[in-house]
Structures are given as structure tokens and as C-alpha cells.
Amino acid sequence: MSRVTSPGAEPNEPFLSWQRQREAATFGLWIFLASEVVFFGALIVAYGAHRFLYSAAFETAGAETNIWYGSINTAILLTSSATMAVAAWAAKAGLKRTVLIGLSLTAALGFAFLVLKGFEYREDIHEHLVPGSPAFPLAPAQTQIFFSYYWAMTGVHAIHLTIGIGAVLWIAFVVLTDRTDWTRSGTLHGLALYWHLIDVVWIVLYPLLYLAGRG
Amino acid sequence: MSDATIDVTRGAGAPSYLSAGHRIRSWLLTTDHKRIAILYFAAITVFFLIGGAAATLMRMELFTPGADVVSADGYNKLFTLHGVIMVWFFLVPSIPTTLGNFVLPLAIGARDVAFPRLNLLSWYLTVAGGLLVLTSLLAGGVDTGWTFYTPYSSLYSNSYVTLAAMGVFVAGFGTIATGLNFIVTVHTQRTPGLTWGRLPLFVWAHYATSIIIVLGTPALAAALLMVVAERLFGLGLLDPARGGDPIIFQHVFWFYSHPAVYIMLLPGMGVVTEIITCFARRRVFGYPMMVAALLAIAVVSFFVWGHHMFVSGQSLYASLIFSFLSFVIAVPSAIKVFNWTATLYGGHITFESPMLYAMGFVGLFTLGGLSGLFLASVPIDVHVHDTYFVVAHFHYIMVGGTVAAFFAGLHFWWPKITGRTYPEAMAKAAAILMFLGFNFTFAPQFVLGYMGMPRRYHVYLDQFQVWHAASSLGAVLLAVAYILPVFYLGWSLVRGRPAGDDPWSATGLEWQTASPPPEHNFARLPIVREKPYAYHEHDEHPQEREATTHRAQGTGRTPGEARADGASGDGPRADDREEARE
Ligand code: HEM
Ligand SMILES: [Cu+2]
Numbered sequence: 001m002s003r004v005t006s007p008g009a010e011p012n013e014p015f016l017s018w019q020r021q022r023e024a025a026t027f028g029l030w031i032f033l034a035s036e037v038v039f040f041g042a043l044i045v046a047y048g049a050h051r052f053l054y055s056a057a058f059e060t061a062g063a064e065t066n067i068w069y070g071s072i073n074t075a076i077l078l079t080s081s082a083t084m085a086v087a088a089w090a091a092k093a094g095l096k097r098t099v100l101i102g103l104s105l106t107a108a109l110g111f112a113f114l115v116l117k118g119f120e121y122r123e124d125i126h127e128h129l130v131p132g133s134p135a136f137p138l139a140p141a142q143t144q145i146f147f148s149y150y151w152a153m154t155g156v157h158a159i160h161l162t163i164g165i166g167a168v169l170w171i172a173f174v175v176l177t178d179r180t181d182w183t184r185s186g187t188l189h190g191l192a193l194y195w196h197l198i199d200v201v202w203i204v205l206y207p208l209l210y211l212a213g214r215g
Numbered sequence: 216m217s218d219a220t221i222d223v224t225r226g227a228g229a230p231s232y233l234s235a236g237h238r239i240r241s242w243l244l245t246t247d248h249k250r251i252a253i254l255y256f257a258a259i260t261v262f263f264l265i266g267g268a269a270a271t272l273m274r275m276e277l278f279t280p281g282a283d284v285v286s287a288d289g290y291n292k293l294f295t296l297h298g299v300i301m302v303w304f305f306l307v308p309s310i311p312t313t314l315g316n317f318v319l320p321l322a323i324g325a326r327d328v329a330f331p332r333l334n335l336l337s338w339y340l341t342v343a344g345g346l347l348v349l350t351s352l353l354a355g356g357v358d359t360g361w362t363f364y365t366p367y368s369s370l371y372s373n374s375y376v377t378l379a380a381m382g383v384f385v386a387g388f389g390t391i392a393t394g395l396n397f398i399v400t401v402h403t404q405r406t407p408g409l410t411w412g413r414l415p416l417f418v419w420a421h422y423a424t425s426i427i428i429v430l431g432t433p434a435l436a437a438a439l440l441m442v443v444a445e446r447l448f449g450l451g452l453l454d455p456a457r458g459g460d461p462i463i464f465q466h467v468f469w470f471y472s473h474p475a476v477y478i479m480l481l482p483g484m485g486v487v488t489e490i491i492t493c494f495a496r497r498r499v500f501g502y503p504m505m506v507a508a509l510l511a512i513a514v515v516s517f518f519v520w521g522h523h524m525f526v527s528g529q530s531l532y533a534s535l536i537f538s539f540l541s542f543v544i545a546v547p548s549a550i551k552v553f554n555w556t557a558t559l560y561g562g563h564i565t566f567e568s569p570m571l572y573a574m575g576f577v578g579l580f581t582l583g584g585l586s587g588l589f590l591a592s593v594p595i596d597v598h599v600h601d602t603y604f605v606v607a608h609f610h611y612i613m614v615g616g617t618v619a620a621f622f623a624g625l626h627f628w629w630p631k632i633t634g635r636t637y638p639e640a641m642a643k644a645a646a647i648l649m650f651l652g653f654n655f656t657f658a659p660q661f662v663l664g665y666m667g668m669p670r671r672y673h674v675y676l677d678q679f680q681v682w683h684a685a686s687s688l689g690a691v692l693l694a695v696a697y698i699l700p701v702f703y704l705g706w707s708l709v710r711g712r713p714a715g716d717d718p719w720s721a722t723g724l725e726w727q728t729a730s731p732p733p734e735h736n737f738a739r740l741p742i743v744r745e746k747p748y749a750y751h752e753h754d755e756h757p758q759e760r761e762a763t764t765h766r767a768q769g770t771g772r773t774p775g776e777a778r779a780d781g782a783s784g785d786g787p788r789a790d791d792r793e794e795a796r797e
Binding site: 013014015020023024027028031032034035036038039042043046049050053054057130131132133140141142144145148149151152156 | 246325326327328329330331391395396398399402403404429430431432433434436437438440441444448449450451452456457458459460463467470
């Protein structure tokens with residue numbers, strides 16, 4: 001594990017120092033996260049309003065989600081945040097191999113999440129837990145609202161995760177080929193911020209969608 | 216890097232950003248904030264023309280009480296197209312992405328925005344979004360109104376709502392990218408000495424706008440997502456039959472769209488502040504209050520959305536609180552108007568065309584804001600909600616205000632952007648015509664609305680015709696006023712005299728570099744030593760403007776002198792990485 005840096009790498013335009021670039025990239029990511037929070041926040045607040053109005057229907061519907069898939073996926077995602085954190089800190093120390101291992105594990109865990117989620121979706125569709133479906137098994141009608149949130153929120157989360165996996169793979173490639181001085185550029189730190197957001201969002205979704213109705 | 220190796224491709228004496236490459240590729244793949252500003256300028260001009268064409272058709276239809284130009288359905292599609300294009304593809308991007316992109320980095324002495332590639336990406340997102348919307352138009356149009364209210368947009372519309380909503384969604388990411396970029400740029404790219412208390416208000420205005428963009432736009436994305444999810448996948452969040460709630464859409468939509476009106480307005484306030492100080496030769500009155508007002512507007516704008524929903528059945532108590540907060544937000548807006556007026560007081564005012572446009576802005580914005588107070592009081596709004604009174608209100612602010620400010624800024628910075636001067640007499644005539652034409656068009660609509668003419672109808676009762684006809688005639692004048700600049704500004708590109716670096720003797724840092732600026736803006740960073748707008752300290756009298764005693768924001772250098780030694784400032788060389796390395 002040698003400290004590898006590409007000797008010729010300069011900070012990106014218009015930065016003159018790595019430190020500035022690092023600060024700017026991290027700060028920019030935090031701003032992006034703030035805007036993501038508003039996006040998910042809108043959905044979560046709307047969920048709150050509906051759950052307040054139709055708490056009985058939400059409990060009925062909430063008992064129909066598959067807690068096994070949900071819980072295992074929670075564990076997987078939390079683990080992936082740990083491997084991501086390892087990669088980010090290893091980058092500061094210039095430990096290329098550790099960074100690459102950390103990123104690969106992160107991407108693999110993220111992918112495992114998506115695969116499990118896919119199985120779960122298949123089961124949901126099999127049970128007609130799809131709003132608007134004529135065979136929707138639950139009553140009253142408001143249970144469909146719960147499942148509307150279920151699909152909207154987990155769907156949007158899965159899209160974020162897919163983008164996240166893509167980003168992790170891309171950064172792994174950047175590190176592998178030393179396209180920038182990743183020990184100083186703060187790239188991995190920014191990536192980790194985004195990945196942790198995906199994780200945090202899931203931590204909020206899990207109780208809303210899987211624990212509601214399992215009192 | 217030693218001085219011996221001064222790179223003539225950079226900074227002063229270097230070729231301008233315009234001649235840095237002539238291939239189409241050098242434009243479409245540029246990361247230079249100045250070129251991206253031009254790209255945006257081209258894009259939003261096209262959108263403005265399309266939106267304007269729709270408006271023309273509507274005003275033709277409304278000339279007589281009957282239906283003679285379009286069907287009811289066609290009219291619905293026209294005002295939707297007009298609203299969607301004008302709001303998201305002209306007004307929201309207008310000042311920030313063109314003048315902001317061009318001037319903001321120069322005004323803080325930066326080489327570029329913090330994330331140049333993201334900046335280019337934002338242009339592509341905006342254009343892609345616009346193309347989606349135009350596709351929906353060609354496919355058959357959308358009939359929901361720009362507000363996409365459910366259930367019009369979810370259950371009852373057979374038009375191309377999904378496509379248009381996706382277009383707005385995509386463009387929204389472009390806007391967020393711009394906002395994020397500006398915030399980080401202002402934080403990390405300021406030249407030495409340019410402390411927060413010395414930032415020009417144009418920069419502050421863009422900073423405040425960017426905060427709203429970043430925290431507001433995602434709510435729009437969420438609202439549109441709910442509509443699209445219902446149309447495409449049958450989710451029921453907004454469907455009352457299943458317990459969904461159309462009003463939730465309105466809440467989320469206005470949580471974005473009220474702040475969005477300030478996304479459209481605040482940059483204009485910034486532009487106007489630069490211009491009023493320059494042509495009154497005065498330091499701005501009450502700088503700290505001007506900054507505080509911008510930030511206060513940015514914050515409070517997130518808490519007044521319910522004033523669009525007084526008649527939606529929301530709780531009366533909620534309405535009263537939203538009403539109160541709407542009055543509160545008028546206070547910082549009024550502070551700005553008072554401070555502009557106080558800035559003029561005792562100034563040596565001259566009325567060049569940018570100043571005329573800026574004065575128009577102040578007057579029209581004031582009228583629009585005052586009518587907003589009418590609407591903010593619940594009883595009056597119940598009477599005039601969804602009438603032409605509302606139409607007049609927001610056009611006074613968005614067209615009278617923002618578009619006037621856009622033209623003001625365009626005329627002010629045109630010499631910097633292109634290096635050319637335009638025929639001043641023509642420009643003055645256009646500015647005056649725009650003010651008159653605007654009032655001619657929209658003042659009658661206040662009366663119409665108060666008399667009870669509802670918005671979004673293509674036929675009306677005979678008693679309204681006088682006012683509608685006046686409005687349509689005024690629109691002709693307004694159209695002429697918008698088209699005139701196309702000719703004389705276009706002419707100036709070919710025939711205009713070279714403008715010189717600082718034709719208005721303005722103090723902003725952007726005037727310290729060449730016109731048009733070189734690709735990397737400054738060879739040496741300017742060092743700032745005092746507050747902005749130091750007009751009456753240095754050259755109070757207009758006639759002194761010709762003299763070379765003018766100092767740009769306290770850098771102690773006259774623009775000409777600055778470049779005589781091949782540099783535009785006295786700071787460290789702008790590309791000196793060695794020195795700046797950790
Ligand atoms: C002085 C502060 C302002 C107040 C108190 C105010 C108040 C209001 C109110 C109460 C309405 C709703 C009327 C109704 O639907 O019945 C309204 C509508 C509107 N306002 Fe304002 N406003 C203010 C400033 C602005 C600004 C700065 C802009 C734009 C830059 C703006 C643009 C609009 C638009 C676009 C609408 C109509 C939206 C629609 O229904 O299509 N307003 N305003
Ligand atoms: Cu509003």
C-alpha cells in the first residue's frame with residue numbers, strides 16, 4: 001500500500017489550490033444534499049398528513065409490506081455506509097488498495113440492495129399491492145394511498161441508489177487510473193456525503209413504510 | 216511561474232473570450248462562464264419569442280368578446296404554453312443565467328464559477344427541458360395552465376401533461392445547478408479584500424436568489440413527480456376517490472412557486488441597484504439594510520405560499536397567518552424601494568438608457584407590489600382571485616419588473632459583453648416605449664379584474680371590451696418596444712463603436728478588465744480596498760467621468776493604467792498556482 005499520487009495532477013479549473021477545491025466540492029455537495037432533503041421532505045410531510053388523516057388504513061396497509069426484505073436491506077445499506085466511510089478516510093491517507101476495496105464493497109452492497117428490492121417488488125406485484133390495480137386486495141380505498149407512498153418513495157430512493165452506484169464505480173475508476181490527485185481533491189469525501197444521504201433517507205423510510213402497522 | 220514567462224493567452228492583452236475559438240464546438244463544449252452566458256442568452260431569446268407569440272395570439276383573441284381566433288381548447292393550450300415557457304424558460308433563467316453568469320464571476324474578481332462543467336451541464340438541462348416542452352406543444356399541447364393544478368392535470372386532461380411536466384422537471388435541475396454554483400462561487404472565489412461587506416448588491420442578490428433556488432426547486436420536482444406518478448403509474452396521492460388530496464399538490468407547488476417569484480425578482484433588484492448607483496453617482500443608501508432585505512425576502516418567501524390558496528378551502532386560521540406573513544414580506548421589498556429612492560437623493564442623475572429601464576423597474580415593481588398587498592388581504596382576494604386583477608398584479612412584477620430589469624442590465628453590460636456601444640437615442644426611445652406600452656397593456660387589466668373578468672377565458676361579456684381592446688392595443692406598443700432592441704443591438708455588433716473598458720465609469724470590478732474580457736478575466740487579481748459604489752468619494756460630477764481619476768472599487772487603479780503594464784489588478788497573478796499551493 002504505497003502512497004500513490006499522480007505527479008502532474010493539478011486542481012480543476014478555476015481552483016488554484018487543492019484545499020480550496022476540496023472545500024468547494026464538499027460545500028457544493030452539502031448544498032445539493034440540502035436540496036435533496038427538501039425533495040424527500042415534501043413527500044414525507046405529505047405522507048405525514050395522510051397518515052394523520054387515515055391512520056387506520058395506513059396501519060392495515062403497513063402490515064402488508066414485507067418486513068424481512070425491508071430489514072435485511074436496512075442492514076445491507078448501513079453496512080455499505082461503513083465501507084464507504086472506510087474508503088473516504090483511506091483516501092486521505094493515500095491507501096489506494098483500501099480505497100478500491102471499500103468502493104467495490106460499497107457498490108456490491110448497493111447492488112445487493114437493489115436486487116433484493118427487485119424481488120420484493122416482484123412479490124408486491126404478485127400480491128397486486130399496486131395502487132390502481134383492479135385486484136388491489138385491501139380496503140378501505142385509502143390503503144392505496146399508503147401504497148402510493150410506498151412505491152413513490154422507494155422508487156425514488158432506488159433511482160438515487162442506482163445513480164450512487166454509478167458514481168461509486170466511476171470514482172473507483174478515477175482512483176484506479178489516478179486521473180486526479182484523489183488524496184487531496186476531496187472527491188471521495190463528496191461521494192461519501194451523497195452515499196450517506198441515500199442511507200439516511202432509507203433510515204427514515206424504513207419505519208414509515210415497514211414499521212407502521214406493526215405495533 | 217516567473218514574470219518572464221507571462222502567458223499572453225491569459226488576462227490582459229490576451230484575445231477576448233469571443234475570439235478564443237470559432238468552431239461551433241468551442242461554443243457547445245465551452246466551460247467559460249462568459250460563453251455559457253451567451254449560450255443561455257440565445258436559448259432564452261428563442262423561448263421569449265415563442266412565449267411572446269402565444270401571448271400575441273391570446274391578445275388577438277381577446278380583442279373582441281366572441282371567439283374569433285382560437286377555440287376554447289386552443290386558448291387553454293395557448294395560455295399554458297405561454298405560462299410554462301415564460302416562467303420556467305425565460306423569467307427564472309433570465310437574469311441569473313445570462314447577466315449573472317457573465318458578470319458575477321467578474322464582479323468578484325474570479326476566473327470562473329466554482330464548477331464550470333456543471334455550469335455547462337445546467338445549460339444542456341435547461342435546453343433539454345425546453346425541448347421536451349416544445350415537443351409536448353408540437354404533439355398537441357397542454358391545457359392545464361402553468362400551475363398544473365390537479366385534478367385538471369391528473370384525471371381530466373388528455374393532453375401531453377407528462378411530457379411538459381418532465382420538461383419543467385429536467386430544467387429544474389439545471390436551475391438548481393446554477394444556484395449551487397453561484398453559492399459556492401461567492402463563498403470560494405472572491406478576490407483578496409472582497410469581504411462579504413464589500414460585495415456588490417448584484418452579487419448579494421444572486422446569492423439570495425440561489426438560496427431560494429436550491430431550497431425551493433426540489434419541492435416543484437416533488438409536486439410534478441406526484442402528478443406524473445399518477446398519470447403514468449396510477450398512484451393515487453392526488454386522487455380524491457381513493458383518499459388522495461389535490462390540495463396537497465397546491466401546497467407543494469406553491470411552496471416552490473411563491474419563492475420562485477422571488478427567484479425571478481431578486482436578480483432584477485440586484486441589476487437595478489448597480490445601475491441606480493452608477494447613474495446617480497451615489498454610494499447606495501443603507502447597504503446593510505439592502506443586504507438584510509434580500510436575505511429576509513429569501514427566508515420569508517418560504518412562508519407565504521398559502522396566500523395563493525385563500526379560496527381552496529384551507530383553514531381560515533391558516534389563511535389569516537399567511538395573509539399576515541404576506542404583509543410582512545412586503546416590508547423588505549419596500550425597504551429596497553425606499554433605499555433606491557434615497558440613493559437618488561442628492562445624486563447627479565443622468566438618464567442613459569439603462570437608467571431609464573431601471574427607473575421603469577422601480578415604478579412598475581412598486582405598483583405590482585402594492586397590488587400584491589390587496590391580494591394578500593383575504594376579503595379582497597376572495598373577490599378578485601382568479602380574475603384579471605391577479606393577471607395584472609403578477610405582470611407588473613414579472614414583466615414590468617423583471618423584464619425591465621433584464622433589459623436594463625442588458626443595456627448596462629452590453630458594452631462589456633460585446634465590446635461595442637449601441638445607438639443611445641434608439642435605446643432611450645425603446646425604454647420609454649416599453650414603459651408606456653407596458654402600462655397601456657396591463658393597467659386596464661386591474662380594472663377588468665376588479666369588475667369581475669375571470670382569467671383564462673377566451674370569450675367575455677360585452678361590457679369588458681373597452682378594457683380588453685385597450686390592453687390589446689397596448690400590447691402592440693409593447694411588442695414594438697421588445698423588437699426594437701433586436702435591431703439596434705444587432706446593428707451594434709457590426710457597426711457599433713468600440714466601447715472601451717469602462718464606458719459608464721462604474722466602480723464594479725467587471726469594468727476593470729477589457730471589453731470584451733479575455734478568456735481568463737484578469738491576469739492579475741484586483742485587490743479590493745473599500746466598499747462598493749464609491750462614486751461620490753471619487754468623481755461626483757458627471758462631467759468628471761471623462762477624467763481618468765476614476766477608481767474601481769478602491770483598487771487605486773484606473774482601468775487604463777491597470778492594463779498598461781499588462782495586468783488588470785495589483786494582486787497576485789491570477790494563475791499562480793505555486794504561490795497558492797497548500
Ligand atoms: C409585495 C409582495 C407580494 C405580495 C404580498 C403578493 C401577493 C400575491 C397574492 C396574494 C397572490 C394570489 C392571488 C390569487 O391567486 O388570488 C399573488 C399572485 C401572484 N403573484 Fe404576487 N405578491 C407579491 C409579490 C410578487 C412578486 C415579486 C412576484 C413575481 C416576481 C409575484 C408574482 C405573482 C404571480 C405569478 C401570481 C399568480 C400566480 C397564478 O395564480 O398564476 N408576486 N401574489
Ligand atoms: Cu405568492
